[in-house]
Amino acid sequence: MKFYPIVLSLMLLFGGEAMLAAADHDHTAHADENAKHDGHDHSAHAGEKAHADADSHEGEEEGLVHLSEAQRKLIRIRVSKAVAGEIDSTLRLPGEVRLNLEETAKVMPRIPGFVNRIPVKEGERVEKGALLATLTSHKLGEYYSNYNSAKEQEELARSEFEMAEKLIGGNATSRKEYLQYKREYAEAVIARRHAEELLRSLLQGPGHDGHAHAELKSGDPVICTTYEIRSPLAGTVIAKNITLGENFVEDNTTPVFTVSNLAEPWLELRAAAADLPRLKTGMAVEISDAAGGHEYHGKIIYVAPLIDETTRTGLVRVEVDNRDGGLRPGQFVTGLIRTAAAAKSVVVPREAVQLIAGETVVFVPKGDGFAAQPVVTGQGAGQEIQIVSGLKPGESFVSGGAFELKSILLTSGMDAHAGHGH
Numbered sequence: 303m304k305f306y307p308i309v310l311s312l313m314l315l316f317g318g319e320a321m322l323a324a325a326d327h328d329h330t331a332h333a334d335e336n337a338k339h340d341g342h343d344h345s346a347h348a349g350e351k352a353h354a355d356a357d358s359h360e361g362e363e364e365g366l367v368h369l370s371e372a373q374r375k376l377i378r379i380r381v382s383k384a385v386a387g388e389i390d391s392t393l394r395l396p397g398e399v400r401l402n403l404e405e406t407a408k409v410m411p412r413i414p415g416f417v418n419r420i421p422v423k424e425g426e427r428v429e430k431g432a433l434l435a436t437l438t439s440h441k442l443g444e445y446y447s448n449y450n451s452a453k454e455q456e457e458l459a460r461s462e463f464e465m466a467e468k469l470i471g472g473n474a475t476s477r478k479e480y481l482q483y484k485r486e487y488a489e490a491v492i493a494r495r496h497a498e499e500l501l502r503s504l505l506q507g508p509g510h511d512g513h514a515h516a517e518l519k520s521g522d523p524v525i526c527t528t529y530e531i532r533s534p535l536a537g538t539v540i541a542k543n544i545t546l547g548e549n550f551v552e553d554n555t556t557p558v559f560t561v562s563n564l565a566e567p568w569l570e571l572r573a574a575a576a577d578l579p580r581l582k583t584g585m586a587v588e589i590s591d592a593a594g595g596h597e598y599h600g601k602i603i604y605v606a607p608l609i610d611e612t613t614r615t616g617l618v619r620v621e622v623d624n625r626d627g628g629l630r631p632g633q634f635v636t637g638l639i640r641t642a643a644a645a646k647s648v649v650v651p652r653e654a655v656q657l658i659a660g661e662t663v664v665f666v667p668k669g670d671g672f673a674a675q676p677v678v679t680g681q682g683a684g685q686e687i688q689i690v691s692g693l694k695p696g697e698s699f700v701s702g703g704a705f706e707l708k709s710i711l712l713t714s715g716m717d718a719h720a721g722h723g724h
Contacts, residue, residue: 396571
């Protein structure tokens with residue numbers, strides 16, 4: 303087991319006094335025994351008187367820590383006057399730069415085919431709709447053929463229906479035949495719409511807008527086998543997993559491009575549970591990198607309602623302006639957040655506050671000793687902490703050596719709550 307050297311010294315000093323007291327007790331007991339052999343019972347009366355005196359002395363000293371001269375020299379107790387002040391309201395939270403998932407896209411082919419062109423490179427900046435790659439897909443040609451057939455059927459059915467409308471108006475056709483032409487036209491419209499929506503689901507226009515096919519004559523139906531993969535957003539190509547000649551099957555689920563807007567990444571900070579209530583969405587955040595050479599600005603967009611079971615911290619997500627590209631995903635940074643300042647109250651060094659039997663205390667001078675006085679703490683920052691109640695401005699308290707006093711109190715077996723009405 304590891305001990306602080308100063309605590310060992312205190313235990314030896316305090317233990318040494320206990321050993322002397324034990325030796326004195328043995329000597330008295332031996333004298334009492336000799337007196338009994340002499341036939342005298344004076345020792346019993348003397349023992350009772352001594353015990354009563356000890357009880358009286360213990361009642362006066364209960365709850366106080368008394369130091370010998372040697373202990374005082376070793377501990378170097380420092381007593382200060384409590385003064386009111388303000389706690390620095392700035393939180394310094396560690397974090398990491400992450401991809402903005404709302405500005406990141408994983409792109410993959412939606413149809414089988416062979417790769418025949420890749421005009422972009424990894425790390426290249428692209429605009430929304432930019433061409434990333436093209437595939438030769440016979441399946442796409444089949445979809446276009448079906449669309450063109452459905453479109454021709456719709457035109458034919460529409461012509462027949464318009465003719466039937468004229469005939470029914472002149473009583474030249476039966477009502478039954480008229481309804482049959484009307485139904486066939488409605489079915490043709492549905493078939494054409496279905497074929498059109500199938501193409502649009504593949505991000506292909508029915509008219510093949512944007513494609514240039516010199517071999518097609520004006521007015522000819524478009525039957526194209528060239529499938530284009532385009533970027534759904536503006537950003538940087540941060541991953542590319544595609545090669546020329548590669549064949550993608552119909553049930554492919556592997557992304558071939560990852561495009562992300564690195565100008566607005568996320569910063570994921572970790573905050574202690576006690577600090578989370580002070581953090582709100584919209585708060586400004588100053589970010590500094592590990593080198594401390596540049597500062598960035600952002601704002602809180604999300605404070606997680608859950609605490610991580612491993613780290614016991616909460617997630618604070620920040621959106622940051624990174625138009626110069628200085629911050630990179632995976633980089634460690636520090637976020638500075640100025641929260642609302644706490645009300646002015648007594649501020650003491652953290653080392654002055656100790657935890658004894660589950661109660662927060664500070665030590666205060668009392669007579670020729672020191673007593674543990676319960677306090678309620680508030681916000682803390684750095685090496686200082688706020689005292690909400692239990693210590694008033696102007697009162698004396700132990701600002702240095704409180705831990706050593708706590709050690710003596712615990713090793714001596716004294717009751718830290720004595721004299722506090724518990």
